[in-house]
Amino acid sequence: MLVLALDTATPAVTAGVVTLNGDLEVLAERVTVDARAHGELLTPHLLAALADTGRTLADVDAIVCGIGPGPFTGLRAGMATAAALGHALGIPVHPVCTLDAIAAGTEGPLLVTTDARRKELYWATYDDGARVTSPAVGPPATLPAAPARAGTTLYGDVLTMPHTGVEHPSPAGLVRAATGQLDRPARPLVPMYLRRPDATVPGTRKRVTTP
Amino acid sequence: MSLVLGIESSCDETGAGIAKLHPDGRIELLADEVASSVELHARFGGVVPEVASRAHLEAMVPTVTRAVTKAGVELGDLDAVAVTCGPGLAGALLVGVSAAKAYAAALNVPLYGVNHLPGHVAADTLQHGLLPSPCLALLVSGGHTQLLRVDDLAGKITEVGSTIDDAAGEAYDKVARILGLPYPGGPPIDKAAAKGDPEAIRFPRGLTGPRDAPFDFSFSGLKTAVARWVEHRERDGLPVPVEDVAASFQEAVADVLTAKAVRAANELGIGTMVLSGGVAANSRLSGLAAQRCAEAGIELRVPRPRLCTDNGAMIAALGAHLVAAGTRPSALDLSADPALPVGTVSV
Ligand SMILES: Nc1ncnc2c1ncn2[C@@H]1O[C@H](COP(=O)(O)OP(=O)(O)OP(=O)(O)O)[C@@H](O)[C@H]1O
Ligand SMILES: [Mg+2]
Numbered sequence: 247m248l249v250l251a252l253d254t255a256t257p258a259v260t261a262g263v264v265t266l267n268g269d270l271e272v273l274a275e276r277v278t279v280d281a282r283a284h285g286e287l288l289t290p291h292l293l294a295a296l297a298d299t300g301r302t303l304a305d306v307d308a309i310v311c312g313i314g315p316g317p318f319t320g321l322r323a324g325m326a327t328a329a330a331l332g333h334a335l336g337i338p339v340h341p342v343c344t345l346d347a348i349a350a351g352t353e354g355p356l357l358v359t360t361d362a363r364r365k366e367l368y369w370a371t372y373d374d375g376a377r378v379t380s381p382a383v384g385p386p387a388t389l390p391a392a393p394a395r396a397g398t399t400l401y402g403d404v405l406t407m408p409h410t411g412v413e414h415p416s417p418a419g420l421v422r423a424a425t426g427q428l429d430r431p432a433r434p435l436v437p438m439y440l441r442r443p444d445a446t447v448p449g450t451r452k453r454v455t456t457p
Numbered sequence: 458m459s460l461v462l463g464i465e466s467s468c469d470e471t472g473a474g475i476a477k478l479h480p481d482g483r484i485e486l487l488a489d490e491v492a493s494s495v496e497l498h499a500r501f502g503g504v505v506p507e508v509a510s511r512a513h514l515e516a517m518v519p520t521v522t523r524a525v526t527k528a529g530v531e532l533g534d535l536d537a538v539a540v541t542c543g544p545g546l547a548g549a550l551l552v553g554v555s556a557a558k559a560y561a562a563a564l565n566v567p568l569y570g571v572n573h574l575p576g577h578v579a580a581d582t583l584q585h586g587l588l589p590s591p592c593l594a595l596l597v598s599g600g601h602t603q604l605l606r607v608d609d610l611a612g613k614i615t616e617v618g619s620t621i622d623d624a625a626g627e628a629y630d631k632v633a634r635i636l637g638l639p640y641p642g643g644p645p646i647d648k649a650a651a652k653g654d655p656e657a658i659r660f661p662r663g664l665t666g667p668r669d670a671p672f673d674f675s676f677s678g679l680k681t682a683v684a685r686w687v688e689h690r691e692r693d694g695l696p697v698p699v700e701d702v703a704a705s706f707q708e709a710v711a712d713v714l715t716a717k718a719v720r721a722a723n724e725l726g727i728g729t730m731v732l733s734g735g736v737a738a739n740s741r742l743s744g745l746a747a748q749r750c751a752e753a754g755i756e757l758r759v760p761r762p763r764l765c766t767d768n769g770a771m772i773a774a775l776g777a778h779l780v781a782a783g784t785r786p787s788a789l790d791l792s793a794d795p796a797l798p799v800g801t802v803s804v
Contacts, residue, residue, distance in 0.1 A: 289790075290790050292562075
């Protein structure tokens with residue numbers, strides 16, 4: 247099975263081509279860290295990775311897409327791309343939590359964090375790559391202790407445990423996190439925002455004359 | 458013959474339209490599907506960008522799916538994809554541009570990143586056929602108020618004038634708030650005005666002095682004048698005649714828009730005018746434009762309201778013009794440009 251993996255929930259634009267024939271093998275990948283280029287780079291990255299393997303979109307059997315949590319409008323670049331590719335190619339798009347993809351394949355207890363901006367982090371805890379607590383958002387000081395951490399390196403002064411070195415989701419991590427989903431019908435592709443949109447109901451109108 | 462999918466997501470409407478370019482150049486509308494998030498914004502009194510972007514992501518594939526079904530074609534029959542890449546809200550545009558690139562790549566067809574504003578003009582060609590060259594477009598919407606000289610929809614568009622502050626639709630929305638009418642303000646003001654006296658109050662006509670830019674517009678002073686008038690009534694303990702205020706405000710907007718547009722057409726020697734954008738749905742604006750154009754011997758073209766507000770069909774139509782003109786398609790590293798200038802028809 248040929249799988250296209252992509253994620254735009256972190257500052258990285260992640261794209262890769264993975265085969266799953268018993269073993270998981272990454273055939274090609276393109277990962278660029280540039281939080282403002284998700285919309286621009288993702289489709290070219292996907293096509294370039296495919297070209298490296300000598301295949302085209304028509305050869306792809308399934309898509310695995312990171313659904314966040316992510317604060318960047320960029321999160322939607324990946325999800326809109328995946329949804330449209332799945333529609334046009336008539337193939338399933340399997341959603342995976344971006345934090346799960348970062349944790350995939352790790353051993354022991356782990357805290358995974360990504361930048362949520364506004365002095366907060368998205369986070370979840372894992373044990374041997376399996377999720378222990380659900381994804382949440384909060385200030386760094388409120389996060390649970392753990393022997394190791396992965397994901398963003400921000401707030402190292404507060405989160406002082408050793409970092410595994412894995413900062414962004416990889417194509418292999420995305421596909422690994424989707425293990426068990428791929429031979430079933432795809433779940434709905436719904437983003438994890440974890441925050442309500444900023445919007446305030448206007449108060450009374452400002453007067454232009456003095457009463 | 459060519460089938461073009463048009464995708465629009467610059468503001469609060471997710472649009473997917475399909476147009477067919479015939480060998481004789483005629484452009485036929487096959488589908489025009491729109492999912493609007495306007496109701497989600499109503500209680501905020503204006504479009505909330507993050508709410509709009511979330512709604513676009515949810516609606517994009519379902520809207521394209523409906524358009525393909527409506528047109529009675531298969532996705533694989535499409536020959537090109539056109540998408541609004543600006544101007545508009547950055548996060549909203551990003552959803553449409555990302556999806557359009559994916560459709561174009563998956564279907565292996567050319568992609569055209571196009572400008573929303575000429576799209577509003579192209580909408581008219583779906584109803585009234587190809588435009589003569591040159592023509593003058595008066596584009597009035599929630600975000601824009603512009604007079605454009607259109608020599609060629611696929612390439613040569615020049616700005617003749619534009620608003621220096623609020624857009625006409627924005628003025629409608631703000632005045633509606635002053636009068637306690639719901640958002641968006643255009644339709645309720647139009648309705649209230651029908652029962653009011655347009656000459657009850659003489660509101661100012663912005664930028665109509667002898668030394669003012671003849672083809673630019675200003676609506677911010679008008680909005681303040683309405684607020685001042687209403688506040689004085691309230692201060693004096695008098696009831697606010699909502700219908701008369703609505704009619705008088707609407708008269709000021711329609712008067713200044715049509716007077717300047719007709720003058721521009723006359724001075725530039727242009728015999729055809731297109732009125733488009735959401736505010737073109739206004740009964741007084743289209744009525745007064747028809748009257749003044751007729752007096753001046755100008756042919757007026759106003760697309761039906763459905764084609765005036767944001768939609769994907771107009772983007773498909775503009776895409777079809779670009780295909781017909783042999784325009785070079787966009788690269789797949791196309792990005793959204795929230796401030797795309799009106800003269801840049803395609804990127
Ligand atoms: N009958 C009407 N009379 C006056 N204004 C109207 C009427 N119907 C709609 N409008 C106004 O049209 C605007 C919406 O139009 P449209 O959808 O074209 O614009 P937009 O999406 O807000 O902006 P843009 O096209 O510039 O990106 C709103 O401001 C609304 O109040
Ligand atoms: Mg709109």
